[in-house]
Amino acid sequence: MVLLLVFSYTKTINAQIGTPSLGFSQACASESFNIYYATFPFSTTNLGATNQFIIELSDATGSFSNATTVYTSAQGAVTSSPATLGFAIPNTTAGESFKVRIKSTNPAATSIGSISFPAYYKIQDEPFTINNLISTGTFCSGGSYLLSIDNPGTGSNNSPLQYPSLTFNWYRETSPTTSVFVATGPSLSVTQPGTYFVETNYGTCTSNSYSNRVTVSEAGAGAEASILSSLGNPYCASDGDTTLSTIQGDSYQWYLNGVVIAGATNATYTTNEAGTYTVTIDLGNCVTNGSIDLNNGGFASTIDVSEFNMLAYGETLAATVTTDAVNPEFQWFLDELLIPSANGNSYGVTEVGNYKVVITQTSGCISSTEFLFTVTEPYPDVANIPNLISPNGDGKNDTWVIPQEYVNGTNTEVTILSSQGELVLKTNNYQNNWPENEIIFKDINPVYYYIIIPQNSKVRKGSITLIK
CATH class of the missing domain: 2.60.40 (Immunoglobulin-like)
Incomplete structure (x- = not known):
């Protein structure tokens, strides 16, 4: 009877909070995006004024024996059921079978765990180098060749070895678009000819954390080392x-x-x-x-206009090239068509379009370089950041148009992420042109999230819902 009473009491306590449902299928977090939502019903009967709701994250196997608290509400802040709360995952999170559960403090209750989901914090999410970017390697018959992640490597290489929590998967290409898994670890001893690369292990989350390719050959089989x-x-x-x-x-x-x-x-x-x-x-x-x-020939040049420019009707934009080329020649193009009369180091732009200037050094080391820049009409001045667009091609509200204080020329960083946390757009020259490509959806209106970081004002964050 005692056991039956304990079981009944436990069942009642658990029943006070329903199973959390998730607003995502996988958590692929990064420095620029780390917010995920769980919704849960709960009984409002006997809900104490000091009650707090707590979100706990399991370990990578779904066990809550050493759960991590990822969110705690203020006392008495959540009183309406169902509730939706957001949380961030720790930057050491990595695994395929995490769960979350909800706890309350007054009365004390604990839900069962959510469905499992992959979760990774992409602490390093950019290309990195192996073998100092040398594109080939050679080993003797019966021997091996060592491939290693550079740490730190040359230039601005952001080596993932700087982050001890990360692991790595090595692959060998089987075609220009396919590859097979080979091994794990920060280095690989190669005994089979082929082209190899390594990726940071972020499981089923997509990532930009991958290396250059190295083609390894066996000496005596026509192999030649690269320089x-x-x-x-x-x-x-x-x-x-x-x-x-x-x-x-x-x-x-x-x-x-x-x-x-x-x-x-x-x-x-x-x-x-x-x-x-x-x-x-x-x-x-x-x-x-x-x-x-x-070859050691070349020259230096600069141009005094930005990559993106706005030109009002009747105005002129003066573009001037400065170069140390010997006997330079200049060719100016508008929308890939040569402008016949433009052959000096400057040109007065009076119409919108895509411009290019080619500078050629005609003496000594003969070589060329070019600059590209775009001229558009001024952006429309809107008062607010919209959270709803309809990219259906009808010419109305087809793109996400934001106030002029955040667009090209203001050096504002604009980031757009999918609901799964995947980076869709990141630019310091936003031109009110997202989405540029068609986004196909049928029954569900997709939701994206934006982060706007201006130079001298507060960060703006929010969501964008796409409708037909």
Whole structure:
């Protein structure tokens, strides 16, 4: 009888809060998006004035034995049933079978867990490098070649190894669009020829955290090592020396135009001289070679207009190029059509369109560069940020038009995310043109979320509902 009474009491307590339903199917969080919603019914009978509702997150297996509190309401703040509460997941979250449950404090009650869902916090969500961007590797027959995530790597590489909670999956390409899983870990010992890359393990969440490709070959099978120039090829000699680097090996010897370079016996060689560079690499049990025809011609140019510009009727926009090119020639284009009379370093723009200017150095190192910029009519001045648009092609309310203080030219960061937290748009030059592509939906009006970060005013956040 005692057991029956305990069971009955427990059932009554649990029954005070219904099972939470989720407003999402997976939680793919990041620094720019981390808000998810759970809705639950509860009994308002005997609800204390000091009651608080708490959202707990299970571990990756769905167990609440070491649950994490991800939301706590203020005392007495939630009194109407059903309630919808938002929560954020911790930045160490990673797994495929999380659940949430709801607890109350007055009276004390606990719901059962929600349905399970994948949840990952994408603490690193941008491309990174492996093997210092060297695109090839070679191993001897019966040997192996080591691929490693760079830490920190060169330039602005954001190495995911800086984040200890992350794990990694390695893949080998089977076609230009398909690949197979190979192994996990921060490095991979390759014994089979192929093209390899690694991704940060965010499970079923899509991510931009992936590496460059490296093609690994077996020596003696026509394989040749690649050589990378740190300033590109061709590069501009006036920018200083460039560093040549090649694949991993036991020892090296560099050559310029077939002649041994004395003392050049490292994996890298720094130079500011054009020519054909080759390197012989001792891999231990075999030898391979690499070659690059290095060009060091170039020049510098700037233009004094922005990438995006607005031009009112009757006004003129003056665009001027400054360059150190020798005997430069200038060609100006409007919507890819050459403007015959425009051959100087400046041009007065009087109509909207897509512009391009090509600067060519005609003496010394003959080379070209170009600048692109767009000229549009002024944006409409709306008072409020809309939360409803109808992109149905009828010419009315087809795109998300926001106040002028947030659009192109104000350096305001505009971010749009899907309801699953996937990045849809991120720009500092928003042109009132989202969505640019058709969004197909039938029965459910999709909801997106925006974050507007102006230069000198408060951040704006909200939702955008698309209707037919």
